[in-house]
Amino acid sequence: MKVSADRPRLREQMTGMAFAAPFIVGFSVFLAYPLVQAVHFSFTQYPMLQSPMWIGLDNFRALMVDPDFWKSLRNTLLFALMSVPFTMGISVMLALLLNCPIKAPGVWRTIVFLPSLVPSVASAMLWLWLLNGKDGLLNVLLRNVAGVFGLQFTPPDWLGSQTIVLPVLAFIGFWGVGNTVVIFLAGLQDIPREMYEAAEIDGAGAWQRLRHVTLPMLSPVMFFNLIMGIIGSWSIFDVPYILTGGGGTNHAAYFYTMYIRDAAFIYTEAGKASALAMIQFLIVTVLTVLVVWSSRRWVHYR
C-alpha cells in the first residue's frame, strides 16, 4: 500500500525537478561552481596561465597594505553613501508625482522609465558630451548665463576634477531610476484608499498623510529598493569606467569593481581578484544583514 502511495508523489517530484532542471543546471554551472572556485582561488596565487598555488590568507594580508585596495574601497563607499539615498529620494519623489492625478499619466511614466532602457554605454557617451569640461553643453550654458550677468566664471571640469567627480557620478545615477520608480509607483498604488480617508477624517494634512501613511506603507518597497541599491552601488562599473577612462584623475573615481577587473585581467592575478571579490561579497552581505536587522524598526507590513 505504501509503495503505491509514494509512486505518484515521486513522479510528481521528478516532473517538478525536470521543469526546474534548466535553472538548476544553469545556476550550478554558471553561478554556484564559479562561486565555489572563486572562494578557492582567493586562497591561491593564480596567474591564470599557471596552476593555482595555495598561499592561505596571503592575498587578504597583501590587500590590507595595498593603497589601491583602500582607495577603491573608500571611493565605492563614498559613492554608495551619496548614490543610494539620492537615488532613493529622487525615485520616491518621482513616484509620488506620477501617482498624482495628472493628465496622460502613461506618457509621463514612459518619459521617466525610458532613460533606464538606454544602454549604459550610450548614456555614458551622452554624459561625456554634456559634462565635457571645455565645450560640454552644461559648461557652455553656465558660461553664457554668467555672461548675461557680466560675471567671469570658469565652470569646473566635472569629470576631470578629483574633488567633484564622485558626487557627479552619484548624480548621474538618477538617469537610471526608472526601474526603481516603477516599483515605488506599484507600492504607492497598493496603499488602500481607506487609510488616506481615515487620516483625512482625523484631520491629517498632506504632509502628515505623507509622513504617517504613505511612507510607512511604502517602507517594504523602500526596504527592497534599499537592498538592491546597496548591491548596485557596490557593483557599479560601466558608466564610471567610460566616463573617467578607468578611474579618473589620481584614481579619484577608481571603484572596487575596476580594481577586481584590473587585478584579474591586467595584472593576471586571479587569486587576488578572487580575494577582492570575496571581500566585496562579505561587505555587501554585512550591509544587507544590517539593513534586514534594522528593518524591524522602520519597515511596516500590513
Place this chain on the structure above:
Amino acid sequence: MRILFSRVIAGVMILAALYVLLFGSKPGSYEYPDATAVPKDFTVVTYWEKWTREEGAGMQRVVDLFNTTEGRDKKIFVQLVSVSQVDQKTLVATAGGDPPDIAGLWGQQLGAFITYGALRPLTELQADGTITAETYKPFLWKCVAPHGTVYAASSTPATVAIFWNKDLFREAGLDPERGPQSIKELDEMADRLTVVDGKGQIIRAGYLPNFPGWWDYSWGEFFGNKIWNEETDDFRIDTPENVRAYSWYQKYAIKYGPGTVQTFGAGFGQVATPQNPFMNGTVAMCLQGPWFVSYVENYTPRFAKLNFSYIQRQLSRREITQAQADAKIIEARELFAEHYGAAMPPNSIGKPGDALHGDLDIWAIPRGAKHVKEALEVIRFFTRQENMELLCTWHSKPSPLMKVSEKFIRNHPNPYIDVFEEMLRSPNITGLPQSPNWIRAQDQIRLAANALWRSPERNAVEPTLRQAQENFDRHLAEYRKYAGMRKQVESASSGSEGRR
C-alpha cells in the same frame, strides 16, 4: 486603415531583412567568403586581431592575399576575427584551453605572456631563417626573442616622432622645415606658438607633454633614465633622471595653471577623429607614431579623397588604375609634407636620435592552439618581405625587416617613412621591457604623471615618484616571493616524481 498600414510597413521590413540576409554583400572578394563556405578538406586557422578601421582593413587585405594564393594551394583558410581587448581575451581563452591559432597582440604584454608560458615558441620560423637576428631590426629582435628564443613575429612596429604644424610655425615666425632639436628649444618654440586670451584661457597650445598621453611613462627615457635593469628585472622610477623628466613635464601644468590646462585638455577629442587638437590646429606640436600620417589624412578635410584607404577603395572598385593610385598617394604625401613636419623627438641628453622610443604589435601562437603547423605557415607568409611591406604600407608604418625595398619607401603614404625607418634601426631605441612586471611599473608611472599634471599644488615630483617606486617595489617583492615558491613546488614535485 492604420492596421493595414502597420502590416504593410512590417512586411516591407521583413522582406528587406530577408533580402539583406540572402543577397547582401559578403566579406572578402574571393571564393570562400567566410569559414562556413570553406571546403571540408581545408583547415581553418582562427586569427584574433585587435585592429579595426583602416588598420583592420590592412590586416584583412593581407589575410585575403593569403587565402587567395598560398592558402588555396595549401588548403588553409585564415579567419580573421576582430577582437577588442585582445590581450585579456587571449589570456582567458588560453587559460581555458581554447585559444585562437594566431593572436594579434600588443607588444606591451609580451613579457608577461612569455613568462607565464602562454605562447608557443616559434622555433620553426627561427630555424628556417624567417625570424632571426639578421632578418629583424635589432630592437624588434630583442623584443620578440628576449632570451634568444623567438616567441612572436612583429606585425607592425613603430617609433615615436615629434610632429609639427608647418602653417602655425610660419605664423609664429619659426622655420617650418626644422623641428625642435632639444627639450630647451621645444619649450621655446612652444612658448612662441602658444596663444592665451585676455581671460588667461589657452586658445592654442604650442606643446603639451601630456598630449596625447600615450607615452607618459616614457619621459624618463628622453632624460637619460634607464628604467629597466634586464639582469635583475628591476624597474627604477625615482631616479634623478626621472625627477628631471617629470619636473619638466609638470612645469607645463604650473606655467599655464592646472585648471587652465585641464579645461583646455577637456576639449580634446579622440586621437583618430577630426576633433584631434593637432588636426584642428589647437595644438601645434605633438609626439606621435608613424600611423599619425594616416589619421591626419583620414580626418583632415584637406585630404578628402586623397587618403590612402579611400584611394585603395577606388582601386579595388577599379575606378582608378594603379598608376593613378600611385600618383594620388604621391600627391597626398606632398600635401602632408607641405603642411606638417615630423622628425626624431628632442631629448635632454644630446641631439635628436640619442634617445628614442619604440613599440610593436605582434603575431603569436598561444599555448594550446589547435592548428600550429598551419598557423606557422600563415605567419611565415605574413612575414615575407613583400607582404610585410604591404601591411606596413596600410598601417603607415616602417617595416620590421632589415631588408626594405626601394619601392616601399618610394610609394609609402607616409612622407617621413625614412625618418621612422632610421629610428627603428637605431641602437638608441628603447621602450618594451620584456618583463612580466612592466605593466605594473608602467601603471605606477602613469598614475604619478597624472597626479603631477592634475594637481601640482598637492604633488611634488620627488615624493610622488618615490611613492610610485614604493608601490611598485611592493608588487615586485610579492611577485618574486611567489615565483620562488613556485620554483620550490615544481622542484619538489619533480623530485618526488624522480624518486617514484
